[in-house]
Amino acid sequence: MRxxxxxxxxxxxxxxxxxxxxxxxxxxxxxxxxxxxxxxxxSADIDEARYREARERLSGRGQIxxxxxxxxxxxLLQRGARKPAGRDGEAGAWTEARxxxxxxxxxxxxxxxxxxxxxxxKCLTYDTSSLGPTGVQWARPDFTLISVKQFKFLPGIxxxxxxxxxxxxxxxxxxxxxxxxxxxxxxTNFGYLVWHLPAGSKYEKKLAGIEKQCSQxxxxxxxxxxxxxxxxxxxxxxxxxxxxxxxxxxxxLDERLQEAQRRQIRLLLDGAPA
Amino acid sequence: MKxxxxxxxxxxxxxxxxxxxxxxxxxxxxxxxxxxVIDLDPQANASICLAGDQFLRMIIxxxxxxxxxxxDHFMKRQKDATIGSRIRTHISSVSHLGRQLxxxxxxxxxxxxxxxxxxIFTLTKTGMSLDRVVEALYTIIKExxxxxxxxxxxxxxxxxxxxxxxTEVSIRLSNLVIxxxxxxxxxxxxxxxxxxxxxxxxxxxxxxxxKPKRQPHVLITRRRPIxxxxxxxxxxxxxxxxxGTKFSVFTTEILERAAIAEALGKIDVHPTFSQKWRxxxxxxxxxxxxxxxxxxxxS
Numbered sequence: 001m002r003x004x005x006x007x008x009x010x011x012x013x014x015x016x017x018x019x020x021x022x023x024x025x026x027x028x029x030x031x032x033x034x035x036x037x038x039x040x041x042x043s044a045d046i047d048e049a050r051y052r053e054a055r056e057r058l059s060g061r062g063q064i065x066x067x068x069x070x071x072x073x074x075x076l077l078q079r080g081a082r083k084p085a086g087r088d089g090e091a092g093a094w095t096e097a098r099x100x101x102x103x104x105x106x107x108x109x110x111x112x113x114x115x116x117x118x119x120x121x122k123c124l125t126y127d128t129s130s131l132g133p134t135g136v137q138w139a140r141p142d143f144t145l146i147s148v149k150q151f152k153f154l155p156g157i158x159x160x161x162x163x164x165x166x167x168x169x170x171x172x173x174x175x176x177x178x179x180x181x182x183x184x185x186x187x188t189n190f191g192y193l194v195w196h197l198p199a200g201s202k203y204e205k206k207l208a209g210i211e212k213q214c215s216q217x218x219x220x221x222x223x224x225x226x227x228x229x230x231x232x233x234x235x236x237x238x239x240x241x242x243x244x245x246x247x248x249x250x251x252x253l254d255e256r257l258q259e260a261q262r263r264q265i266r267l268l269l270d271g272a273p274a
Numbered sequence: 275m276k277x278x279x280x281x282x283x284x285x286x287x288x289x290x291x292x293x294x295x296x297x298x299x300x301x302x303x304x305x306x307x308x309x310x311v312i313d314l315d316p317q318a319n320a321s322i323c324l325a326g327d328q329f330l331r332m333i334i335x336x337x338x339x340x341x342x343x344x345x346d347h348f349m350k351r352q353k354d355a356t357i358g359s360r361i362r363t364h365i366s367s368v369s370h371l372g373r374q375l376x377x378x379x380x381x382x383x384x385x386x387x388x389x390x391x392x393x394i395f396t397l398t399k400t401g402m403s404l405d406r407v408v409e410a411l412y413t414i415i416k417e418x419x420x421x422x423x424x425x426x427x428x429x430x431x432x433x434x435x436x437x438x439x440x441t442e443v444s445i446r447l448s449n450l451v452i453x454x455x456x457x458x459x460x461x462x463x464x465x466x467x468x469x470x471x472x473x474x475x476x477x478x479x480x481x482x483x484x485k486p487k488r489q490p491h492v493l494i495t496r497r498r499p500i501x502x503x504x505x506x507x508x509x510x511x512x513x514x515x516x517x518g519t520k521f522s523v524f525t526t527e528i529l530e531r532a533a534i535a536e537a538l539g540k541i542d543v544h545p546t547f548s549q550k551w552r553x554x555x556x557x558x559x560x561x562x563x564x565x566x567x568x569x570x571x572x573s
Contacts, residue, residue, distance in 0.1 A: 033369075035374065039374045043363055044363075046374075
């Protein structure tokens with residue numbers, strides 16, 4: 001049987017990728033699984049000998065630990081030992097990773113002034129892009145925003161959870177982006193698609209279609225022209241409230257957020273300033 | 275040896291086409307065969323099952339899809355556009371006997387539906403009939419596959435429900451066509467017309483392209499222990515045994531099992547082949563692989 005051998009990946013490249021793939025919190029990964037993860041990430045055969053050599057090189061540098069059992073496991077020893085993956089495209093390109101801090105800043109300020117449903121609300125924003133179950137499709141919003149609104153006369157409060165799906169210039173140019181944002185409203189009251197679409201982009205022709213899809217699915221749609229200039233971010237569609245069961249939203253917050261974040265929400269509900 | 279091409283197709287939806295493609299592809303790969311899956315369904319179910327969320331996102335963002343190829347080649351007239359450069363090798367998250375399954379993917383995206391429509395519109399505007407559109411697409415995909423086939427033992431097409439242009443092309447390019455069919459009244463209702471349309475009926479006769487050599491092979495899927503399924507399976511097998519029959523039927527049947535549905539949902543995890551295909555599903559797939567090999571290469 002033929003094999004896609006191609007050019008063998010260097011031991012150093014395997015080692016670098018291994019550091020990128022290991023969980024930050026030191027959770028061990030089976031050697032069998034890590035070899036599959038490496039092969040997928042590098043799109044190359046990773047044979048046992050080369051994998052072992054890369055692993056031993058990292059272990060020798062004190063960057064990873066090795067565990068016995070079930071064919072052996074590896075885990076990250078030092079936080080910060082990892083190097084950037086460097087596979088997000090050419091330098092200077094607006095990758096999702098580069099856009100994330102811009103969106104965070106936007107959610108912590110400008111959006112609260114521009115979006116009707118957030119006006120006058122106390123808000124908290126959390127990066128939930130890497131939190132959530134594995135094996136479940138479209139279940140990790142890039143950001144989750146909690147808003148709490150108290151009324152002057154009416155009793156009680158309005159507590160809402162908003163999920164944001166961030167897309168790069170090319171990534172937002174498909175209906176899938178809308179469906180992803182929609183799927184996340186399984187856990188939240190409002191869903192948004194945030195698309196970085198620079199002026200003059202070749203994907204501009206897709207804009208009307210994406211906007212229509214968002215409107216049909218009651219998903220909020222934010223178009224960011226220049227990630228650093230918030231006056232170029234436009235809320236093209238305000239979302240409509242989804243009838244997500246309160247129990248699902250509660251479970252989502254309980255499972256995805258850390259204890260400190262959950263405590264922040266409880267404080268906010270008790271009337272502390274956001 | 276050139277890789278063998280298998281199309282998995284049926285006019286009817288929900289009969290287990292994608293489950294068959296994924297199971298058969300992983301079964302073939304587990305037996306050591308270098309296998310490529312080409313997703314021709316805009317629902318991209320085979321793509322998400324094989325690539326998982328993160329990788330499929332990267333593939334689609336990079337335009338490395340079958341619709342990306344068709345758009346570049348036909349609409350943008352980039353004659354150097356290739357299928358090969360869009361194939362994602364080493365895509366499987368599944369391992370067997372300590373090795374990653376040798377599986378590659380040419381993914382699709384929801385854009386395929388629009389691209390196919392635009393292609394028909396563009397080419398018919400130049401005066402081409404629909405048959406000529408099929409021929410043009412057939413010629414290009416055949417040329418592309420000629421190069422790709424050298425690198426693979428098996429190439430599987432996951433066709434969209436219905437008879438789209440892409441489905442017709444893939445059936446004509448294939449060495450074997452598998453028609454997954456639930457053994458009930460509705461699922462078998464259109465079976466004869468599907469087979470006769472492409473193998474001996476008007477669609478086949480009007481085309482200048484060669485008719486498929488082998489008759490289609492029906493694979494009974496989602497079989498349950500109920501009288502309706504027993505009766506229909508028996509009828510299908512009796513029909514297939516007659517002279518001048520339009521189709522063959524595999525002996526292997528894919529039973530309706532929770533384990534199969536669960537296996538398809540195992541994306542973004544890294545199981546072994548037998549961890550993924552539980553409760554005897556792995557044995558069922560091994561039987562199917564054996565029969566498919568026999569159908570293609572002889573016993």
